[in-house]
Each structure stands twice: as C-alpha cells, then as structure tokens.
Amino acid sequence: MSTRASGRTVGGLRTLSLQAPAVGLLLMWMLIPLVMTLWFSFQRYNLLMPSVSGFAGVDNYYYLLTDPSLWTAMGNTLLLVGWVLVATVVGGTLLAVLLQQEFFGRGVARLFVIAPFFIMPTVSALVWKNMMMHPVNGIFAWIASLFGLPAIDWFASLPLTSVIIIVTWQWLPFAVLILLTAIQSLDDDQVEAARMDGAGPLAIFFYITLPHLKRAISVVVMIEMIFLLTIFAEIFVTTSGGPGLATTNLAYLIYIRALLDFDVGGASAGGVIAIILANIVAFFLVRTVAKNLEN
Amino acid sequence: MMTSSTNSVAAASMAVNASRARRSVLNRKLVLTLVAWTIALMMFFPIFWMFLTSFKTEAEAISTPPSLFFTPSIDGYIEIQARADYFKYALNSVVISLGATLLALLIAIPSAYSMAFLPTKRTQTTLLWMLSTKMLPSVGVLLPVYLIFRDLGLLDSRTGLIIIYMLMNLPIVVWMLYTFFKDIPKDILEAGRMDGASTLQEIFHLLLPLTLPGIASTGLLCVILSWNEAFWSLNLTTSNAAPLTAYIASFSSPEGLFWAKLSAASTLAVAPILIFGWMTQKQMVRGLTFGAVK
Amino acid sequence: MSTLTLKNIVKEFTSGSGASASTTQVIKGVDLEVKDQEFVVFVGPSGCGKSTLMRMIAGLENATSGDILIDGQRINDVGPAERGLAMVFQSYALYPHMTVGENMGFSLKLAGVSKEERAKKVNAAADVLQLGPLLDRKPKALSGGQRQRVAIGRAIVRNPSIFLFDEPLSNLDAALRVQMRIELARLHAELKATMIYVTHDQIEAMTMADKIVVLQGGVVEQIGSPMELYHHPRNRFVAGFIGSPKMNFLDVTVTDVQAEGVTVRLPDDSESLVRVAGQPEAGSAVSVGDRLTMGVRPEHLILDDSGPLGGQVQVIERLGGVTSLYLASPDGSGDGKIGGLKADDQADSGWILIADGDVASRVGDNIRYTFDSARAHLFTSDGLALPSLDRHPLTGLTRQDNSLSSVSAAQATDV
Numbered sequence A: 001m002s003t004r005a006s007g008r009t010v011g012g013l014r015t016l017s018l019q020a021p022a023v024g025l026l027l028m029w030m031l032i033p034l035v036m037t038l039w040f041s042f043q044r045y046n047l048l049m050p051s052v053s054g055f056a057g058v059d060n061y062y063y064l065l066t067d068p069s070l071w072t073a074m075g076n077t078l079l080l081v082g083w084v085l086v087a088t089v090v091g092g093t094l095l096a097v098l099l100q101q102e103f104f105g106r107g108v109a110r111l112f113v114i115a116p117f118f119i120m121p122t123v124s125a126l127v128w129k130n131m132m133m134h135p136v137n138g139i140f141a142w143i144a145s146l147f148g149l150p151a152i153d154w155f156a157s158l159p160l161t162s163v164i165i166i167v168t169w170q171w172l173p174f175a176v177l178i179l180l181t182a183i184q185s186l187d188d189d190q191v192e193a194a195r196m197d198g199a200g201p202l203a204i205f206f207y208i209t210l211p212h213l214k215r216a217i218s219v220v221v222m223i224e225m226i227f228l229l230t231i232f233a234e235i236f237v238t239t240s241g242g243p244g245l246a247t248t249n250l251a252y253l254i255y256i257r258a259l260l261d262f263d264v265g266g267a268s269a270g271g272v273i274a275i276i277l278a279n280i281v282a283f284f285l286v287r288t289v290a291k292n293l294e295n
Numbered sequence B: 001m002m003t004s005s006t007n008s009v010a011a012a013s014m015a016v017n018a019s020r021a022r023r024s025v026l027n028r029k030l031v032l033t034l035v036a037w038t039i040a041l042m043m044f045f046p047i048f049w050m051f052l053t054s055f056k057t058e059a060e061a062i063s064t065p066p067s068l069f070f071t072p073s074i075d076g077y078i079e080i081q082a083r084a085d086y087f088k089y090a091l092n093s094v095v096i097s098l099g100a101t102l103l104a105l106l107i108a109i110p111s112a113y114s115m116a117f118l119p120t121k122r123t124q125t126t127l128l129w130m131l132s133t134k135m136l137p138s139v140g141v142l143l144p145v146y147l148i149f150r151d152l153g154l155l156d157s158r159t160g161l162i163i164i165y166m167l168m169n170l171p172i173v174v175w176m177l178y179t180f181f182k183d184i185p186k187d188i189l190e191a192g193r194m195d196g197a198s199t200l201q202e203i204f205h206l207l208l209p210l211t212l213p214g215i216a217s218t219g220l221l222c223v224i225l226s227w228n229e230a231f232w233s234l235n236l237t238t239s240n241a242a243p244l245t246a247y248i249a250s251f252s253s254p255e256g257l258f259w260a261k262l263s264a265a266s267t268l269a270v271a272p273i274l275i276f277g278w279m280t281q282k283q284m285v286r287g288l289t290f291g292a293v294k
Numbered sequence C: 001m002s003t004l005t006l007k008n009i010v011k012e013f014t015s016g017s018g019a020s021a022s023t024t025q026v027i028k029g030v031d032l033e034v035k036d037q038e039f040v041v042f043v044g045p046s047g048c049g050k051s052t053l054m055r056m057i058a059g060l061e062n063a064t065s066g067d068i069l070i071d072g073q074r075i076n077d078v079g080p081a082e083r084g085l086a087m088v089f090q091s092y093a094l095y096p097h098m099t100v101g102e103n104m105g106f107s108l109k110l111a112g113v114s115k116e117e118r119a120k121k122v123n124a125a126a127d128v129l130q131l132g133p134l135l136d137r138k139p140k141a142l143s144g145g146q147r148q149r150v151a152i153g154r155a156i157v158r159n160p161s162i163f164l165f166d167e168p169l170s171n172l173d174a175a176l177r178v179q180m181r182i183e184l185a186r187l188h189a190e191l192k193a194t195m196i197y198v199t200h201d202q203i204e205a206m207t208m209a210d211k212i213v214v215l216q217g218g219v220v221e222q223i224g225s226p227m228e229l230y231h232h233p234r235n236r237f238v239a240g241f242i243g244s245p246k247m248n249f250l251d252v253t254v255t256d257v258q259a260e261g262v263t264v265r266l267p268d269d270s271e272s273l274v275r276v277a278g279q280p281e282a283g284s285a286v287s288v289g290d291r292l293t294m295g296v297r298p299e300h301l302i303l304d305d306s307g308p309l310g311g312q313v314q315v316i317e318r319l320g321g322v323t324s325l326y327l328a329s330p331d332g333s334g335d336g337k338i339g340g341l342k343a344d345d346q347a348d349s350g351w352i353l354i355a356d357g358d359v360a361s362r363v364g365d366n367i368r369y370t371f372d373s374a375r376a377h378l379f380t381s382d383g384l385a386l387p388s389l390d391r392h393p394l395t396g397l398t399r400q401d402n403s404l405s406s407v408s409a410a411q412a413t414d415v
C-alpha cells in the first residue's frame, strides 16, 4: 500500500498494475533465458558430442575464465566501445556546431550527415568492406594509388581499427542528431552576453556551448554504450572476429562458442559472464550518467 | 562647409566598413558551406556509392579506377527480383517493425506514465534495470529463446519477431516516454483528475495529445531500430517471416562476387527506411533528446 | 449547502529509499470547520503546508490520518471528481491542446453530458466571466488575466459545492489582481458557494475572507475573522504575520499585574499599562519581573517629542499619503541595521512607524514617539499573547457588512 502515498487517491490504478506489463515482460525476457543459460552453463553439453553429457560443475567457467580468448574479447569490447564513444562524441560535437551555422544548403547537408543512422548495420558493413576498404577494388585503395601509396588491406592489417571506423560512421549521426538539438536549445542571450564580455568563438565554445551540451553528451554516451557493448552484425559481416581473435568482442566470442563450436555449455557460461558484465556496467556507468541527467 | 565634408567622409567610410563587413560575412558563409558540404558528402559517400554501383554491370562495379561514368542499367535489379521476391521481404519488414513499435508503445505508455507521475522509491532503479537488459548480448540468450520459440511454434513467424523486437526496444521506449511525460506539468493532469478523468482518460485525453511529438519520435526510432535489426531475424526466421535484413544476407553469401547485385539489393533494403527517416527527421529530432535538452 | 470539516488531519511524506527512508510530517493534526458559503483563506509562510492541506481536501493527496467530511459525510476514500469540488491552480493548469470552450467543457464531456447541454453550461459560465469572444481560442493565445478567468470558468462549469483556489492571483500584475479580487468576491456572492483560498497576499486575505486560517509548520496557529486576527492575535507569530508592515516588537519587564492590566517598564524606564489579562491561554500567569515582548503595529505609533520611545531614522519612504519611517529599535538593538527590513521573521531589531504624509523628518534625525497602549500587545516568552481585556468593536464584523449589497439589503428591510 506504500504506493498510495504517491498522489492518486482511491479509484486510481496502482503504480504496480501500470508498470506490470513492461516490467513483467522484461523480467521474463531476462529471467527465463537467464535461468536456462545458467542451467546450461553447468552442463556438459556439446551438440557435436551428444554422448558427453551430465553435470559439469564449474568446468565450463573454469575453461572459459582460463581461456585467454575471453580476456582478449573483453579487451576488444572495451577498445571498440571506448574509441567509438570518443570519436562520436568529439566528432559529433564539432559537426553539430558546424551544422548549426548558417550556410548554403544546410537542410540537405544535414540530411546527408544523418543518413548513415538509418542504414542497416549489415548493409553498411558490406558496403564498407566491399566498396570502401577492399584492398583491390575499394575506394580507399584507389585514393591511395592516386598518391602513389600502397593500398592498405584494412581488415588484415588494421582489423579492429576498421571495425571502429565502420561503427563510428554509423553512430556519428546519432550523436549529431542529439547534440544538434541540444545546441539549438542554447539561449542566444547567453552567447550574446558572453560576446559582450569579450569572449571569442573558442571561448564561447568551451565556456558556454560545451557545458550546455553536458546533459546531451551524457545521453549520447549512455545510449551508445548500450548498443555498442553488443555489437555483432558489423563484425560478423566484415571480419568474422578475425584475423585470429583481433576483432572478437564478447558477443562474438559467445557466438563462436555457441554456434561454431556447438559448445552449448561453454557458450552459456560466456553468456552468464556477459550478463554479469552487463549488469556491472549498467550499475556503475548508467547510474552515473543517469544521476547526471537527473540534476 | 568643413564639418559637412568630414561628415560625408565619415559616412562614406562607414558605408565602406559596412560593405566590407557584409562581404566578410559572406566569405565566412562560403567557407562554412565548403567545409560543411565536404564533410556531409564524405559521410554520405558510401551510401551514394552503393546506390551508384547498383546501376552498374558487375564488371563496372569492380573496375579500377572506379568508374564514375557508365551507362546505368537496371539489370541488377531485375536479376535479384527474379531470385527473391523483394516485396515479400519488404512487407515482412513493414509489418514487423510497425507491429513491434505499436506493441512496445502500448506496453510502455502506462509504465512510463506511472514512473513519471506516480514515482516511488524504486522508479529510478526499475528504469536503470530496464536499460541494463539491453546490454545483454543477444547471442547469450539465443539458445534458450530459440528453444522456447521452437516449442511455442513461433519460429519463422512475424509474431515471434514482433515479440522479440518489442522486448528489445521496450527499455528505450519506456525511457524516452518517461522523459517526455516528466516534462508535462503535473498540475494539468491533476486538473484533469479534478474534472473526473480516470487514469485511462487522463492518458488518452491529456497525456497523449500533449506528448504527441515525443511519442512520434519514440515510435520512429523504434521503427528504425526494428527495421535494421539483423541478429534475431537471421536466427529466428527462414523464409515466411524473413524481413529485409535476411534478404540482404541471402545475397551476401557469395561474398562480394556480385557487387552490383548486392548493391541493388542493399539499396532496395535501405531505401524505404532512409526515405522514411529523412521525411520524419524533423519530428524525430524534436523528440530525440532523451530529456537532455531542458 | 456545503460544509467542510477537517478532523485531526495529518500528512506525512516519505522520502528516500530503503534504510535511508525518512518520514516528514508536513501537516500535524489540523482541525477546521468551514460553514456553508463561507470564504476561508489559508495563509502562512512558504512551505507551511497550505497547498498540501488544500490538495488533501481536493483529493489529490491522501491524508495519512484524520477525517475529511463534506456535509457530514466522510470523503477520505472518495475520488477527487466525486467530491463535488473544483480547484483553480496557481499555474491555471489549462489544457494547452484544447480551446477555451473545450477546456471549460472537459469535465462535462467526461461525465457524458450531451453536446448541447455542455455548450449551454459553458456559455453560461463564459457569460459570467465575459469569456464569450474567447471560447474558440487556445490558452496560448490568451493573456494572463484571461487564462485566469478560464481556469475559474472551468471550475464554475462543474457547479461545485466548494471551490478551492491555490494562490490563483499570484501570477497576475498588481492592477489585474485588484480587478480579479473584486470579481472573485462578486462570484462568491453570485454563486453562493463555499470557497477555500490559499494566498500569500495580506490584502487578499484581509479583504476576501470570512475566516482566515493561519498555518505555520503544519500547525494551525489561529482561526478567526480578519479583524479578530488583526486586533487579537493569539500569539506572536500571528501578530507578526498579519498586518503589513509587520508589527514592531520590544522586550519589556513586568512591573505590576492587576485586574485592569499589566504594567511594563519600557527602555527609557517609564512605565505603561497595557489592558491585558495576566494569564495567557496556556501556561502560568505572569508575575512581576517577568520578561515579556511588547508588540505595537506601525500604524499605532504616534510621533510625540515627549514620547517614551525613540530612535534614529534610517530610511524614509514617502508614499504621499503616508510616510513610513524605518527606525533603530527603541532599546538600541537595531542600531546600524536598517530597521524594519527584517531579514527573517524573528529579527526584531528596527521599528517601523507609519506617519502622515507631511512629516518632515530626515534620515539621521533622532525622533521620539509614543504608542496607543490600548493597541499594544504583550507576549510571554513562549510567544503566547496575553488576552486583551477589551474586545475590539469590529471583531464581530462580517465581510458582508463591508459590501454594498448588504447595505442595500439592510435598507430594503428597513423600508
């Protein structure tokens, strides 16, 4: 009955019943697979070896946690998320400031910049892989040849960088969209007052615009993080996690275990670890960002 | 005499200054135009190139240097349509995205309402927890979901994907709606309550009309995310319910050998959502702030 | 016919979560009796719980304990719309997406009233408030005063037995406020409804109320007619709160207690008899040597070169008709500060004297003044007033006695 104190008197639906559908569904969405995953993670369960089965104890976890690929994958996940965040936030802020200025054809230019956000990750990965970064026929290779430089085999020599470039291209428009909206809400009076106080464009950017964008940047970081932690399609299409484990992130490692090695037990253990990680990240980072937003 | 001449000199120099100032404003604008358009074209180039390639022959598509001038042909399009019926996939994409979006809104609205207007101590925690469910890698739960769907007969069904996408987007939708609802003055809903509105009437007569722009942009984002989702659609559908992401996948298997056709297929898969996104961009931007703009 | 009764209403808010949860009592047991067609005004400092109390009456907030009765029926568990009340919000809370007409007719629409019936009632209310030409406009296209009238119109349409107003005029400019005040008074007479009104504005409270409820910290300090509160404040808080500029306070010592009053010694060692009883409402009787606080309103101070009180003039405000002199406190404690500009409610240093418009004093002058001892108040150290021995003749006055309609009614009965 503690919900009664929150406003609506008698006759109103309780908070609980209003939230029940969403909360219940998400709980099911999380718990049922979680319980099943947990169960599998303690089983010896490999689709290739149906004869081997039974309770495995913590073996799956042991193998996984002692497997260096887990740590490589975690490192890759962090690198990917970190670099894309930095690139999109910095690039997004600069682009937002630029697109906010008066220039010819601003409306159309804006449409062009935000376009990548609407493109399927699979398609953008394919386009980048085959038409942009292809070592023989790609545009980059052709540009390099114009300058007499050797073509770079992007996915072979700079695999993680290539993935980061593609993902950044996809998420930059999102950052621009949000930051542009935020900049537009900046009070003109404030800028004018700063100009009266003798602030130049740079000072205005650092002392007025950037602080104003703090909330918006928090939002960009939070949302992108949610999506970037589980990047899959881009890796699947371009490098399949390789060469070696160079572009294998956590999501992709689990995928390799589950669908390529048919090791359900091991994959489930990986899933559990991913879930735990997700909750740790959610707990710390999201909470920090959300606090930032509340104030 | 003297004064009038100085005056006119001053006036003339002022006029010169003014025209100089005007010219420098114009120069600045030209430079800005150049810089902004260069970046915009670079951002858009991969999409443009894909579009261009889709009208090439396979030989032109892989020629070096890249051929910019060629006789456009729609052979690629004709061929891919012969191989797989685009419209079937497109219909699936439309039905699934819209279905998932409507369902997510329907479930999220009451929830966001209660979070915004009847907050309890747990509201913030619930919201964060909801968002955290989005961080689970789908692969981690693929197997259980696959098994459950198999047992429920939801494999390769639109209903199945609608449910999955709805769940996938629910946290974001709840959060966005929550930020919009929180901006509505509480007084207005209370006035409605004094006027005798039930919770549902409050939502339909007051809340929804007032937050329509926000709801629209939430829905648009949800449609885009559903349209572009590839993991679940590839793993849970085979033919009946396969959306455009699966359509693309069916062309990408011979890995880059047929770039013109692949580009044509990609263009077809991307075009509806890109045009949709461009047309609704104003509405979307207006609401896509997640409460970041105060 | 609508009465409202509050019985020992308590409201607690719980904040924080889990172990750190804390409960704050915002309303601490309020009793109130509102008669039919009465105009009751809640006043009190910001945060004292006026809005909370009103929202509980409205049904927007649950009472933690206690009973709310309308016409003798307990309505704690009745929804806000079924209580037969209407509320006008400080922010007006108009529905921005509806026209004026739709705003006013919304409650009827929800109640399933037919379109023609609705239009009739809305038009009737619009006529009362001269909103006719605005019915098709959206709230955005209205001025502040017009919005205010729409908010009132929305309340009128529901034909409530009790109107609730939460600082309805605070967003209007001074001139408009005067106009709306008169209009509200007219409406009250016309609609014959019970009205409960929250305000910060002294003038609104004094001119509109049949009964003022002074709240502080969730407790009712005093309930009474405006004149009663002005002339016979129950305690020092009410004395300081009602009346503008504020009552002046001075520490004094009791030298004699007798049936005809209490004699106190002033800072200049002169003595003065104040006609109050020596026994406060609660607590022990005062005796010789006790420290008391004397309160005198600025308008009851009289310039007098041989007066017992004196001080340096620090600021002069000339309004033409009257002049306010801000003085150092008679006991010297206010020296150096600007008198009367009291930073907080308890700061007593500095006195204000209202003199006539032609007073010739200058800043820096030392002036002397006296006071009307019949208008002086004495408070014990607990803040309780010593009850006056003479009732002020106007305390029994009702608000109707001040309006023309009652005069004409009286004349009509004479004929």
Ligand SMILES: Nc1ncnc2c1ncn2[C@@H]1O[C@H](COP(=O)(O)OP(=O)(O)OP(=O)(O)O)[C@@H](O)[C@H]1O
Pocket (backbone or CB within 6 Å): C013, C014, C015, C026, C044, C045, C046, C047, C048, C049, C050, C051, C052, C053
């Ligand atoms: N929902 C709430 N949760 C916790 N405390 C609250 C809540 N609403 C009000 N309060 C507290 O209750 C007290 C009384 O608030 P209320 O709004 O009734 O004051 P008020 O007398 O109307 O003040 P004002 O004149 O400024 O409008 C305040 O201290 C306020 O902080």
Ligand SMILES: [Mg+2]
Pocket (backbone or CB within 6 Å): C050, C051, C052
């Ligand atoms: Mg209030």
